[in-house]
Amino acid sequence: MAEPGATSAVDTWTSDEMMTVAAARELTNGTVCFVGIGLPSTAANLARTTSAPDVVLIYESGCIGSKPDHLPPSIGDGVLARTADAVVAVPEIFAYWLQSGRVDVGFLGAAQVDRRGNINTTVVGDYHSPTVRLPGAGGAPEIATSCGRVIITLRHNPRALVEKLDFVTSVGHGDDPDARRRLGLPGAGPQTIITDLGVLRYDRVVNEFVLTSVHPGVEVANVVQATGWRLLVAETVAQTVAPTGDELSALRRFAGS
Amino acid sequence: MARFTTLSAAVAELIRDGDVVALEGFTHLIPFAAGHEIIRQGRRDLTLVRMTPDIIYDQLIGMGCARKMIFSWAGNPGAGSLHRFRDAVEHAVPHLLEIEEHSHAGMAARYQAGASGLPFGILRGYAGTDLATITPTIGWITCPFTGENLAAVPALRPDVGVICAQQADRDGNVMLWGITGVQKEAVLSSKHSIVLVEEIVDSFSPRTNGVVLPAWVVDAIAVVPSGPYPSYAQDYSERASSFYTYWEPISRDRGAFLEWMDQHVLATTNHAGFLESLDRELVVETHG
Numbered sequence: 001m002a003e004p005g006a007t008s009a010v011d012t013w014t015s016d017e018m019m020t021v022a023a024a025r026e027l028t029n030g031t032v033c034f035v036g037i038g039l040p041s042t043a044a045n046l047a048r049t050t051s052a053p054d055v056v057l058i059y060e061s062g063c064i065g066s067k068p069d070h071l072p073p074s075i076g077d078g079v080l081a082r083t084a085d086a087v088v089a090v091p092e093i094f095a096y097w098l099q100s101g102r103v104d105v106g107f108l109g110a111a112q113v114d115r116r117g118n119i120n121t122t123v124v125g126d127y128h129s130p131t132v133r134l135p136g137a138g139g140a141p142e143i144a145t146s147c148g149r150v151i152i153t154l155r156h157n158p159r160a161l162v163e164k165l166d167f168v169t170s171v172g173h174g175d176d177p178d179a180r181r182r183l184g185l186p187g188a189g190p191q192t193i194i195t196d197l198g199v200l201r202y203d204r205v206v207n208e209f210v211l212t213s214v215h216p217g218v219e220v221a222n223v224v225q226a227t228g229w230r231l232l233v234a235e236t237v238a239q240t241v242a243p244t245g246d247e248l249s250a251l252r253r254f255a256g257s
Numbered sequence: 258m259a260r261f262t263t264l265s266a267a268v269a270e271l272i273r274d275g276d277v278v279a280l281e282g283f284t285h286l287i288p289f290a291a292g293h294e295i296i297r298q299g300r301r302d303l304t305l306v307r308m309t310p311d312i313i314y315d316q317l318i319g320m321g322c323a324r325k326m327i328f329s330w331a332g333n334p335g336a337g338s339l340h341r342f343r344d345a346v347e348h349a350v351p352h353l354l355e356i357e358e359h360s361h362a363g364m365a366a367r368y369q370a371g372a373s374g375l376p377f378g379i380l381r382g383y384a385g386t387d388l389a390t391i392t393p394t395i396g397w398i399t400c401p402f403t404g405e406n407l408a409a410v411p412a413l414r415p416d417v418g419v420i421c422a423q424q425a426d427r428d429g430n431v432m433l434w435g436i437t438g439v440q441k442e443a444v445l446s447s448k449h450s451i452v453l454v455e456e457i458v459d460s461f462s463p464r465t466n467g468v469v470l471p472a473w474v475v476d477a478i479a480v481v482p483s484g485p486y487p488s489y490a491q492d493y494s495e496r497a498s499s500f501y502t503y504w505e506p507i508s509r510d511r512g513a514f515l516e517w518m519d520q521h522v523l524a525t526t527n528h529a530g531f532l533e534s535l536d537r538e539l540v541v542e543t544h545g
Contacts, residue, residue, distance in 0.1 A: 037334065060361055061283050061436045073335030073498045076284020078491050081435045087466040090283055090308065090439045091365035099362065099381050122358075127391055133346045135332035138309075142362040142382040171385035183384040184406055 013243050015196035016155075018215045020046060020251060021243040023107075023153045023194045032056045033105045034098060034143050037075050039153050040107035042255060045071065050250050058097060060139040062088045071255045094139070098146050101186060106147030108140055108170070108190075110154045112162050115208040115229045117152065117172025117190030119144065120165040127167060137169050144170035149191045156195035158228040177207045197223045199240060206232060213238040259429030259452075259475040264484075265527065267451045267477035268294045272303075275324075276416040279306035279447060280313065283438030284334060284496070286421040287488035288453055289313045290481045290528035296320045297523060306415055308364045308439055312487070312504050315339040316522070318354060319514050325355040327413070329364045333508070336501040340508040350511065358392055363410050367394075368439050370412035371446025383408040418447030421485045422470070423493060425454045426461060429472030434464040435491030441468050449476045453484035455493045481528050486540070500539055 013021075023043035027033055029052040035044045041059075045068060048055050057066050061076040065085030072079050081087050088097070097103065111134050112120035121140060125131030144150055150172070154160050172190045173179055180189050193200040193209055197218045200209040210232045211223055216239060224231050243251075262270075272278060272295060280288045292313035295303070304325040305314055311333060317323050319341030331342050345354035359367070366378030379398060383389045389408070398409040420440040422433035431452050433440060444450040452475050461469065483490075487500030507513050525531045532540055 061285070062438065063436065073501070074284050074496070075334070076436050076438075077496055077498075078285070078435065078489060081285070081466075081491060087436060089437055089441065089468075090361065091369045091442060094362040094365050094380070095369075122387070127387070130347060133331075133338075133343045135330050135338075136328065136358050137360040137386075137388060138330035139361040141360040141386050141388065142380070145382055145384070168385065168387045174385050179385065184381070185384060186381070 013248055015215065017243060017248065017251060018240065019153060019155070019194055019196040021247045022199060022215065022240055023151065024247070025051065026151050026192055026194070027052050027055050027105065029054045031104045032058065032102060033107055034058045034060070034103045034139070034147055035075070036106070036108045036140065036143065037138070038109045040109055041075065042071060043153060044107055045254060046247070046251050049254055050247055058093070058103060060090070060093060062090050062093045064088065064097065094142060098142055101146060103146065104148040106143035106150040106187070108143060108150060108152050110152055110160070112160055112165050113152055113154060113193060114162060114165050114172070116174065117150070117193065117202060117209060118165055118168050118174065119152065119170040119172065120167045122167040122169045124166055140170040144172065144189065145185045145187060147187045149188045152190050152193045154193070154195060156197040156223065156226045158226060161226070162228040173202065173207060177204055197226060203232070208232060210234050211237060213240045215240045216242045259425070259431070259472040259478050261429065262477050262479055264290060264294050264453060264479040264481055265298070267479055268298055271417050271449045271451060271476060272300055273416075274300055275302045277304040277306060278417045278419065279413070279415040279443045280419040281307060281438060281440050281443035282421060282485065282488060283309055283436055285436040285438065285485070285488060286433060286440065286490055287311065287313060287485050288419045288421045289486060289488060290453055290484040290531070291419045291451060292317055293522045293528065293531055295322060296518070306413060308361055310339065310342065312339070312501065312508070315341040315508055316518060318342050318345050319351070319511070320518060321351045323354060325357065327357045327359070329359045329361045333501055333504060335498065337505045341514060344511065357394060358388065359395070359410065360388065363395065363408070365439055365442075367410045367413040368442035368446050370410070371414050372442040375412060377409045377411050379407045379409055381407055413446050415443070415447040416449065418443040418450045420444060420450070421453045421490065423455050423490050424458050424461060425452070425478050426458055429475060429478055430461070431470040431475055431478065432461045432464070432467055434467040437466070437468045441470065444470055444474060450474070451477045451479065453479050453481040455482055455484070455490050456480060483532060484528060486532060497539060503539060
């Protein structure tokens with residue numbers, strides 16, 4: 001049952017909320033999901049508390065099957081361990097659980113992404129004298145290697161969706177459709193990029209991400225303009241379904257508590 | 258064999274200028290108190306090893322203790338950047354910091370190899386990334402059985418591994434639980450180890466996912482209540498998340514940083530004094 005005020009909440013929502021809700025809808029029930037820090041964790045937990053209660057969330061801190069009742073600010077908060085089915089050591093989470101191919105979906109953020117879903121989280125500018133030193137790889141390179149598929153979420157602007165990455169931290173589709181096979185990367189790689197403006201899906205034939213959906217109130221031209229490369233647009237661009245009252249109240253309850 | 262000692266005596270005895278030191282902890286059980294003691298004792302030219310260097314490494318770098326950092330993710334989790342680390346990398350302040358960076362899976366494999374007494378670890382990773390180009394400690398090896406090409410990374414063998422645990426028993430065995438990260442591997446791969454514990458108990462209770470390190474693989478144990486603060490010890494304290502956001506503007510301004518370190522670390526003699534020096538609101542969240 002909807003909470004009081006949930007219905008009227010549908011009228012107003014932020015573009016970040018739309019992005020989180022759209023990302024959450026990508027996770028189907030029963031999926032095993034390796035959750036990156038930040039927005040991916042919010043989206044994955046929104047899915048778990050709404051449409052996909054049996055999604056299994058795995059955190060790189062070693063928590064398997066965490067069911068937090070509030071949004072943890074880090075990937076190692078106590079609530080993730082206390083609510084987990086199992087907590088394992090970090091070498092084990094990467095070796096036995098991720099590298100072995102047990103994870104269906106990797107959920108990643110990015111500072112920069114290119115048209116082939118390659119990701120930079122290392123530096124802006126030259127590596128040896130960077131303009132901005134970013135946190136670095138974390139778990140992302142091997143999440144991008146070994147998960148069945150990868151979903152990327154980030155805010156849409158030309159500095160984030162770029163023509164050329166300053167540094168390839170994690171490999172999407174490399175330079176050509178055969179790159180993953182040639183490099184020995186077992187997963188299918190990034191299939192979806194969800195931003196605060198719309199949804200891009202990987203098209204293997206053209207070997208790049210194509211705009212397939214815009215969020216309510218966003219024009220295709222806005223998305224093209226906010227993209228650092230010449231964005232391909234699908235013949236038919238759908239409009240993302242606006243966040244429902246249930247989705248919004250769950251998100252706000254979860255993130256706010 | 259483990260000896261009970263004070264943290265300051267353990268640091269004075271075991272950590273030397275120029276050492277390779279791993280203060281491990283994955284969000285949980287981060288040995289903040291040990292980092293502060295290293296700063297108080299003015300260690301220099303350290304090679305700092307850590308998968309997830311956070312505020313305590315920011316402080317060690319900003320105070321000029323580090324020559325090099327080996328790591329896989331350097332940030333202030335949930336709050337922003339490590340500005341002292343960035344200042345060192347972007348502007349060589351207070352001096353140039355050499356960096357050697359990996360992915361988490363690569364660092365974990367390096368610790369495992371160190372703990373196993375093997376020369377290197379292997380993983381399916383790094384292929385196609387620029388990390389493989391800029392980090393000399395990433396190599397390749399062909400599986401002799403399947404022909405698969407895999408990444409190889411050299412074992413980590415720190416001079417000293419430092420961790421926090423919840424408990425030690427009277428014989429010096431150590432027990433930790435909750436998120437145990439790579440702490441067991443940090444101790445077993447290091448030549449010497451220091452363990453900070455919340456308390457000493459007569460005997461351990463069984464714990465889900467508990468890890469026990471026998472006394473004979475540990476050099477020094479110091480009882481330091483809330484030693485991980487602002488990180489936490491599961492079943493003893495909660496993570497002081499507000500400290501991480503509080504740190505952001507202090508870290509951003511080198512002057513504010515030096516003043517803060519002076520007041521809260523250099524001017525205090527131990528971890529109890531450090532906690533005492535903090536604004537009450539910051540500490541209450543954890544201990545109140």
